[in-house]
Amino acid sequence: MIETNRQIPPDRYLARLAACREAIAERGFGALLIGVGPDLRYLTGFVGDPMERLTLLVVPRVGPVSFLVPQLEAAKARATPLSGAVGVGGAGVGGVGGAVEILAFEETDDAAAMVAELLAPARSAANGSTARQPIGLSDRLWAMHVLGLQRALPGRHFEPASAVLRDLRQVKDADEARLLRLAAQAADRTVDAIAAGRLVGRTEADVSREIRSRLIDEGHDLADFAIVGSGPNGALPHHDASDRTLEAGDPVVLDLGGTLAGYLSDTTRTIWVSGEADIEPDPEFRHVYELVRDAQAQATAAVRPGVPAEQIDATARGVIAAAGYGDCFTHRVGHGIGLEVHEDPYMVAGNATPLRLGMAFSVEPGIYLTGRWGVRLENIVMCGPDGPEVLNRSSLDLREVRG
């Protein structure tokens, strides 16, 4: 059976908000202020772009949750899954005994002052918090709003809301796992179609446009990135796509991803363009390719609950360093993925966070030979009960493209 359900049930938002409020209390925070972005989508289902008009979910320790929105967004706020699930301004929130109140403000209102009013001492006491407890700000809130809130709330201490939300968001629930799987496999079909198509004589930019178009056709709502790094451009890990024309004898790094129902895909394959002349990969390229593949496989195999995140990085790095290419692997081996393409947990030296069941992240070692070419292979991996679950289905075998 092919899974196609893109919905997150409204009750799931209730459960997340309840868990969020428990975490606020546990961490000793007074409240969280969550602007438009992935944290807000996680907690409420509200989808939007950040803008100059403040839009803020105010989550105190206990008591009513307020959703402060510009009048223009009020109808949309009332239609969010969370608002629907709790009954706006009415029913209790997931046993926590609150409600979600939509507070719409006009173009000339001072929204930061309204937030300060919501967090005023008298009200705060009723919310079980005090002026000494930090207020958490969502990680992506714009500086213009941060500074405005700090001015409206003098003397209050602010901390990243991720200190509270990280532990919730980095462990994916069943709905999130389903959406990540759908997104990963839509990206797999995209990379497989590109590797089965014609490449010789086309520019990187042209292939990149085809990737973006296919990401959408395969079910993504947005085509977020489509890196095509041919020949020497493959040695730049964050290369985008240039006017360089692909030729027979080029290795090409394809690193692509999009957003499907809010969840990101991120897949990298390195292919070899043999062309009609059937130019074979040279022995060093083959050697490096197999090395990266081995590093990717060993790092993936190391995934299980309790293993420190940095251990996944160290495993891949060990394989590559032992073969003498340590200096050519210039980035961390992976990043968490979910509602953001890069999020906690990061697979990087210094991150001792133990992996937990349901964490999802990339495993993407690479070797970059400046001025020549690069090889990177990337899958999205979830931490299962006894080991890794790889969300991707696209083969890691070296593909030689004739067209």
Next chain:
Amino acid sequence: MIETNRQIPPDRYLARLAACREAIAERGFGALLIGVGPDLRYLTGFVGDPMERLTLLVVPRVGPVSFLVPQLEAAKARATPLSGAVGVGGAGVGGVGGAVEILAFEETDDAAAMVAELLAPARSAANGSTARQPIGLSDRLWAMHVLGLQRALPGRHFEPASAVLRDLRQVKDADEARLLRLAAQAADRTVDAIAAGRLVGRTEADVSREIRSRLIDEGHDLADFAIVGSGPNGALPHHDASDRTLEAGDPVVLDLGGTLAGYLSDTTRTIWVSGEADIEPDPEFRHVYELVRDAQAQATAAVRPGVPAEQIDATARGVIAAAGYGDCFTHRVGHGIGLEVHEDPYMVAGNATPLRLGMAFSVEPGIYLTGRWGVRLENIVMCGPDGPEVLNRSSLDLREVRG
């Protein structure tokens, strides 16, 4: 001659950076810290998405400008137009006597601490600033970076960098005007094609997808938004596009825009779907349409240097209020546009900023009859020496679509 040049000459970045440093001194700031986003693109030409890795242009009052980037982005940073224009780490910056130094950091470095080091008292004195002068943060810098920088720079006072950059960015130079014109007219061709096509029986979402695709075909790099508000959905100014099917007798609000070489388009037309049955617009719709058109025209005609921004809003509002629809015009009449779809100056009550030659903004009055339909008409207007220059070419006549 059709203008197709999408480039901004490298020297332009030098001139902007020089003007920025003058403004830093004039406003009494110590330095600006500019993260990835429109401010950074404006000053350097660097294009990217904000992320968890800090990327920051550090612009002190005088002396070297530093561009702090993750190692992965160093090659891209070296290739920015500004770096190219000044010679990295070398030549003087536009007569201000500085240079741009690229500082690349590794995955495990503390980037905020590096910024603090650059702004340390001894160095600051050499830069002509003191610890009492505020540090400006780019408006869109993420809270996680704001809080990290505040922690690394205890005791320093932070203000929005827009206090310094607003006056520069809201007046468009000749290159920016050219790109805004290109973008506006690409959006015009898109809306004209939609109004000339088939609509009956299609969902809003389907028409929205066609708009996004045409925005790209007409020359945009990104299709940012494509609102299709048919029938009662037209009464929600921030409606996106739903599964509602368009029928004969529907008014439809089309509000679309994309990014072309960094610059935004934003065009709204309201059309009437007559269908093959040739259903005529009812008299109230015609009346409201002409009213909005008149308000749009009068507000546009009021544009000239020295007129307060709020006067443009008041002009449109006066026309609509006099006809008894004041309560149905629920938003400001316009927003500045450039590297952001909404930016200074805002045409809104309370903004007394006098218009200046080269300011660019939307003029978009609307009337919304809840549960029935809405009408909005929007052009992008620049303030010329003696009056408005309308960047759009698409007709404001009511179009009745048979297909």
